[in-house]
Amino acid sequence: MGRDRKDEQSTEHFTKMIRSTMEVPAWRALPMAAQALYPTAGSRLYISDAPTDRDGAISGAWVEIGETEALGGLGIDWETASAEVMEDCDGMPVVQTAKQSRRASPMQIILGNDPTDPGQVILWQAVKSELFYPFRLEFPDNGPNREWLALVVSLGEAFDTANAVMKLQANLIPTHNIIRSEAP
Structure with a gap:
């Protein structure tokens, strides 16, 4: 009998949880500025x-x-320009990229x-x-x-x-x- 009571409480809790999530979508519950x-x-x-x-x-x-x-x-x-401007520690060329115009x-x-x-x-x-x-x-x-x-x-x-x-x-x-x- 105690077990039946526990199952009823669990079902009630679950039903309340589902109802609350169905009423207002979670993202709408937040103020618009807080929404990502x-x-x-x-x-x-x-x-x-x-x-x-x-x-x-x-x-x-x-x-x-x-x-x-x-x-x-x-x-x-951005329009970009690339150039080989240096070598790394192994002597390999390194390409650098810079922004030119937007x-x-x-x-x-x-x-x-x-x-x-x-x-x-x-x-x-x-x-x-x-x-x-x-x-x-x-x-x-x-x-x-x-x-x-x-x-x-x-x-x-x-x-x-x-x-x-x-x-x-x-x-x-x-x-x-x-x-x-x-x-x-």
Whole structure:
């Protein structure tokens, strides 16, 4: 009989544990600033409906780019130079590498091709323009966001596999610093 009581308590404890973990995912229980990882599912990508003016001011309204499937990445790359500058203790040449200049990494976005989507229509205008367009990436649940100016350097239809939908592939090159705002 004592054993049955112990099993009941163990089952109750286990049930409470499971319920508490099912109610709120563990990563959501932390304040956003304390989270080490940000989910990207549900992120929204926006483009301004007008390019920036000569001073870089944003004058247009934000328009969501629909059917976003892949967001690519934002970052920087360094051009490097290498030279044999010394020998090691065995008399073998040692190659040293130095950073020369920094440039923005291209951001490739993949979309489901929707010619009626207002954001995709603006992307087509932007690829034909030599002007910078503002972009904004908003992460879900009032998470952080990113804003930057970019040149849309390529835009084309990607046919992928024979049993998939037609995609639209755009390459953006950020031209100014990426503004990172963390969650409130």
